[in-house]
Amino acid sequence: MAGFGDVVKKAFYLGVGVASYAGEKAGDTLKDLREQSQTLVNELVARGEITAEEAQRLVNDMVNRAQNTTASSASATDNLPQPRPIEILDDDTPSPVDTQTEALRNQVAALRQELENLKRKSSN
Secondary structure: OHHHHHHHHHHHHHHHHHHHHHHHHHHHHHHHHHHHHHHHHHHHHHHOOOOHHHHHHHHHHHHHHHHHHHHHHHHHHHOOOOOOOOOOOOOOOOOHHHHHHHHHHHHHHHHHHHHHHHHHHHHO
16 A cells, blocks of 8 residues: 555645646746737837837736736636545445445345245245
8 A cells, every 4th residue: 555655645746746837837928928018018119109108007907917817717727527536445344335235135135035925925
């Protein structure tokens, strides 16, 4: 069973690593978006099409929209069906399914016995 603990530990570390990597990528993407929007806005200011204040507002709006979109997509993944939990049972303890199965088998055996008794009575 020690091997199972190692597998669980490795799976946990893998999950943490993937989450960390995704966070870094999201941060890099937002940073790239800010840089690209800043470059675009600087060109518009240089041409005289917008003022510096409007440019700053525009950059902030773009970044806020991107962050809100990222947050809403993260909350959308929370609504996905979650994996079902797995129970690890010892071999010694009977599971609820085993006890139900045994009860049904006993009931079928009793019904068969009753059917045999009825057949004997009807043939006499």
